[in-house]
Amino acid sequence: MPDQPTRSAAHFTPPGQPVFRSFNTLGLWTLYMKEVRRFFKVQTQTIWAPAVTTLLYLMIFTLALGGGANGTRIVLGVNFASFVAPGLIAMAMINNSFANSSFSLLVGKIQGTIVDYLMPPISNGELMVALVGAAVTRAVLVGVAVAGAMLLWPGVSLSIAHPWAVIWFGLMGAVLLALIGVLASIWAEKFDHNAAITNFVITPLSMLSGTFYVISNLAPAFQTxxxxxxxxxxxxxxxxxxxxxxDIGDDNLAVLHGAIGLGVLNVVLAALLYALLRSGWRLKN
Known part of the structure; x- marks a missing residue:
């Protein structure tokens, strides 16, 4: 019997080099649900606690700066409580998006379980989408919870004038901090590193973003x-x-420039994150 033809070694993938011939929808969904269930199991801490904390922010700043419990001080044509409420909702969303995305890979590196993220048959892009998607999901749930808590405070109106802006800036803000969170978790080697980014970068940027004031009250240099x-x-x-x-403007066109810039920034950060995941920097080395 003639020998069966042997397959050339050139047809095989080199050892350790993964090959993905199609989009792994099941793998992406599985990792996404794992991340969602992780924070949802402790929803009192991850969803409801931010709502209570943000409501306390609203109470304190309305009483201190708003001229009373109903926020009688007028800012941008509305009472102070209605002015500050959307900013507090957005701030809670982005902070929780960062907290969620900066946790998984860092804990995996510290506990030695990072292989659970690197070994499954999913591509780097699918890994990135799952982590960012779970963080955005938590941000949206926190936003809904915070908005519900805001309605308990007298004088707050959350009527929506431009739905597209609420959806776009809410989602793009959550994506922005989710991408930064995954980048931080790749760079960090211990919880102190992650806490440093939170305390010295994310929190100052959030608090100095015009959440509690309009930047027209600042000196020109600080406005810049x-x-x-x-x-x-x-x-x-x-x-x-x-x-x-x-503060950006009072018409769709003025705000649209900021919306486009935010989208471009997210694309740049996503490209950087994908390159780092593909290189395995501080994950496989």
Whole structure:
């Protein structure tokens, strides 16, 4: 019997080099649901606690700066409570998006379970989409919970003037901080590194983004600095969706420039994150 032809070694993938011939929908969905269930199992801490904390922010700043419990001080044509509420909702969304996405890979590296993310048959792009998607899901749930809590405070109106702005800036802001969170988790080697980014980068950018004030009250130099802060556009654009007015402008065209810039920034960060995941920097080395 003649020998069966042997297959050339050139037809085989080199050892350790994964090959993905199609989009792994099941793998992507499985990882996404794993991340969602992880934060949903402790929803009191991850969803409802931010709602209570943000409501306390609203109470304190309305009483201190708003001229009373009903926020009788007028800012951008509305009472202070209605002015500050959209910014607080957006701030809660982006902070929780960062907290969620910056956790998984870092814990995997510290506990030695990072292989659970690197070994499954999913591509780097699918890994990135699953982690970012879960963080955005948490951000949306927190936003809904915070908005519901805001309605308990007297004087707050959350009527929507421009739905597109609420949806776009809410989602793009969550995606922005989710991407930054995954980048931070790749760079960080311990929880102190992640906490440093939170305390010295994310929190200052969030608090100095015009959440509690309009930047027209600042000196020109500080107005310029504020406009270099991407979270400023998230807060102002999200507020424009509710009030129809913002620091960016009072018409769709003015806010549209900020929306496009935010989208471009997310594309750039996504490309950077994909390159890092593909290289395995601080994950496989």
């Amino acid at each position: 600095v504020s406009r270099m802060n991407p979270i400023f556009y998230v807060i102002s654009g999200f507020r424009f969706g509710f009030l129809g007015k913002s």
